[in-house]
Amino acid sequence: xxxxxxxxxxxAGGVNLYVHPLSYVGLxxxxxxxxxxxxxxxxxxxxxxxxxxxxxAVLLKxxxxxxxxx
Numbered sequence: 497x498x499x500x501x502x503x504x505x506x507x508a509g510g511v512n513l514y515v516h517p518l519s520y521v522g523l524x525x526x527x528x529x530x531x532x533x534x535x536x537x538x539x540x541x542x543x544x545x546x547x548x549x550x551x552x553a554v555l556l557k558x559x560x561x562x563x564x565x566x
Contacts, residue, residue: 529546
């Protein structure tokens with residue numbers, strides 16, 4: 497719709513949630529979770545990761561409009 501000029505702005509977003517227990521069962525079975533609860537997957541002493549949940553959103557508009565709006 498932005499490309500065709502059918503709207504001036506749009507919001508795009510996403511969510512990551514671990515809501516089902518089987519998510520953790522699979523992670524545990526594959527020994528992917530941190531045993532000490534600290535996420536340092538690729539750092540020194542890393543022993544796994546800690547699942548995180550989050551949400552993000554961005555406001556989209558045509559480049560010409562964004563430049564004009566500074």
